[in-house]
Amino acid sequence: MVVRSVGDAPDGLMEKAFTRKPPKSAGAQMRFLVKQLKGTKAAAQLLEISQRTVERYVKDQLKKTRPDLAGRMAGEVRKRWQPKVRERAKQVAATSQGVMIDVRAQLGYAAPAGTTDEARERHLTLALPPHHAGRLFDAQDRGGERHMRQAVADALKEVYFQQRGTRAASLEEVRMLNVEHIEFDL
Secondary structure (H helix, E strand, O other): OOOOOHHHHHHHHHHOOOOOOOOOOHHHHHHHHHHHHOOHHHHHHHHOOOHHHHHHHHOOOOOOOOHHHHHHHHHHHHHHOOHHHHHHHHHHHHHHHOEEEEEEEEEEEEOOOOOOOOOEEEEEEEEEOHHHHHHHHHHHHHOOHHHHHHHHHHHHHHHHHOOOOOOOOOOOEEEEEEEEEEEEEO
């Protein structure tokens, strides 16, 4: 199984909110990127290819794409696709709806002496309240895998381990190790 980055997981959530599918063909993807970036030069710099290659994709003179370039193009298109729909979905998740998380990872925690705090493999599917969804999006905007891991670990601490304040009040910190799978849903 391919391990997905914790920092990229909310992008999958936003893709589920799309009202239309992003372009699939290389030419359509390149035309979209050129329009978004306002020029072939900017698109070429972003994708680390020549400006002439970008122009050939735009004119449909090139149809097949190298696998590494195809992945970069598709990723950049998905990042920029339907920004208003993304923002609306984030707003709804962070204010009223919350998000679902499905995670399989080793989870450990720091707790007082006399308790078992060894990391164990767990597969959890939980509904996170809106304030945690807001924290996840803030952590993603700050960037970095570390911020996202901490935001997810804090959410799991409150929702799963402490069951929203009804147990394990002395639990200090939850650590997420060896993430095998993580996915968010609205």
